[in-house]
Amino acid sequence: MKTLSRNKALELFEAATKEKSGRWIKHSQNVAKAAEQIASNHPTLDKETAYVYGLLHDYGRSKEQTRIKHVLSGYEALTRLGYDDVARICVTHSFPYKNDIGDVFHCEKFKQNEYDFIWKYIQSIEYTDYDKLIQLCDHLAFESRYCLLEERMVDIAMRYGVSPLTIENWRCLFEIKAHFEQILDNSVYNIINIIPPPPS
Ligand SMILES: [Fe+2]
Numbered sequence: 001m002k003t004l005s006r007n008k009a010l011e012l013f014e015a016a017t018k019e020k021s022g023r024w025i026k027h028s029q030n031v032a033k034a035a036e037q038i039a040s041n042h043p044t045l046d047k048e049t050a051y052v053y054g055l056l057h058d059y060g061r062s063k064e065q066t067r068i069k070h071v072l073s074g075y076e077a078l079t080r081l082g083y084d085d086v087a088r089i090c091v092t093h094s095f096p097y098k099n100d101i102g103d104v105f106h107c108e109k110f111k112q113n114e115y116d117f118i119w120k121y122i123q124s125i126e127y128t129d130y131d132k133l134i135q136l137c138d139h140l141a142f143e144s145r146y147c148l149l150e151e152r153m154v155d156i157a158m159r160y161g162v163s164p165l166t167i168e169n170w171r172c173l174f175e176i177k178a179h180f181e182q183i184l185d186n187s188v189y190n191i192i193n194i195i196p197p198p199p200s
Contacts, residue, residue: 002082009052009086016062023143024061030141031057034192035133041184041191045129056086057093057134066108067094067160071118091121092131093138096172098122103163132176136188139173146194149173 004012017025032054039050060074074090095101101119103109110118125131139152147155153170180188189195 001084004052004056004083004086006048006051009055012059012081013055016059019062020065022061022065024058026143027141028055028058028061030143030146031055031134031137034137034140034146037192038133038137038180038184038188041186042129042133042180043183045133049130050133053086053089053130053134054137057089057138059086060090068108068110068114072114088125089131089134091118092125092127093134095122095169096132096135096176097165097168098127100165100168103165129180132179136173136176136180140188140192140194146192148189148194149177 013028032051035050035054036047039045039047056074056078058070058074059078060070060072063073063077064070071091071094075087078084078087078090095118101115101122127135136149139149140146142152142155153173157166177188184191
């Protein structure tokens with residue numbers, strides 16, 4: 001497995017953005033920055049690695065725009081290049097809840113081979129704090145700005161609809177946020193400088 005430096009990751013990202021434009025580009029840059037900021041305050045995570053993972057988590061969007069296919073094409077492309085750890089993030093970022101993935105992309109059904117691959121893959125690993133960090137940061141970044149988890153959840157729900165698994169994924173994301181906040185002894189919103197809305 002090769003290690004991907006920030007410069008090499010930026011090179012790959014730049015080339016990918018020329019293949020397909022879209023909101024994924026600025027979103028990925030914001031996810032990378034949020035991941036770097038949170039990792040900088042974390043006792044064991046490396047901020048360069050966090051940045052690289054954030055930048056390339058949606059690498060598959062340069063090839064395929066659908067939710068299922070961007071996961072698989074990002075994984076395949078980065079595995080082919082020998083960057084297995086970043087390829088892993090292309091898969092894990094879409095599945096905070098790993099106990100059931102059956103209708104997680106309810107508006108685009110899995111093909112059996114896609115389902116089998118993803119299911120076996122995520123069941124064969126324990127999520128690390130890097131997996132969780134990118135799952136979290138994927139929900140803290142629009143293309144234009146950082147956002148509250150809830151804003152991103154509603155944004156995705158309005159674009160794709162919801163299923164019972166949507167709620168399980170939300171529950172996991174709130175747990176992941178709490179997990180990091182306990183380690184950081186700070187709110188992730190403070191760390192990435194979002195001002196929370198005033199109490200109503
Ligand atoms: Fe994303």
